[in-house]
């Protein structure tokens with residue numbers, strides 16, 4: 001029988017090829033998941049402690065799937081976003097750290113206002129739930145075309161005790177007549193022929209969450225056009241987009257009558273979020 005320490009050393013060596021920041025951390029994360037113990041306990045385990053053969057088989061299987069490129073978050077069933085622990089499954093995009101930039105700018109500088117927020121294409125509910133966490137007095141709704149994604153988002157809201165409504169909708173079609181102060185969206189924005197869609201990680205995620213048509217802008221266009229009739233006077237629309245789509249997103253916002261258009265860069269220095277304000281509604 002193998003000891004835990006031997007298993008970790010062997011698995012870390014075989015994971016060296018992984019395009020991940022720290023292969024050992026992935027081995028540890030899966031080990032904590034399989035053995036049901038926190039990292040401190042896993043690392044402090046007795047050097048002579050042997051793994052139960054069933055646990056070893058499960059840990060080996062998960063490591064093999066990880067080496068095939070399956071996202072760690074799907075294997076663990078959870079992902080961290082804005083300090084929230086979210087349940088994720090292959091029905092939703094794994095929330096990305098760069099999307100926190102969208103949350104940051106949507107929150108702005110007025111903490112006490114009971115604003116009305118809509119998160120269009122909510123997926124796991126990551127953005128909507130982060131907004132509600134920070135603005136308990138706000139009204140927050142998450143919209144998505146995928147019923148499976150909405151079930152994940154609802155389970156997350158329940159587990160976190162956050163009162164966010166989730167509605168099945170083709171963009172904003174199901175909330176006709178509703179007005180919001182802030183609309184946020186991280187729509188699918190990869191163009192359909194982009195080779196990255198077949199790369200590790202992305203090929204496991206739902207194409208509805210990734211592909212934005214021939215030029216990648218279909219989702220951004222739809223949300224910009226439809227937001228016009230759903231924003232209060234002075235309302236803001238904030239959009240996440242690809243690193244090369246800042247100018248195109250700004251142009252679409254301008255065409256739709258938005259002003260005060262600004263693009264923000266993420267920590268890697270990529271243009272990632274563009275916002276505009278709509279007056280005269």
Ligand SMILES: C[S@@+](CC[C@H](N)C(=O)[O-])C[C@H]1O[C@@H](n2cnc3c(N)ncnc32)[C@H](O)[C@@H]1O
Pocket residue numbers: 092093094095096099120121122123124125126127143144145146149169170171172186187188189208209210
């Ligand atoms: C890039 S994912 C973003 C998920 C989540 N907001 C996040 O940031 O992690 C895009 C989301 O848009 C949803 N979506 C795609 N087409 C849609 C449509 N026509 N109407 C509403 N939602 C749509 C997908 O199901 C997916 O959940």
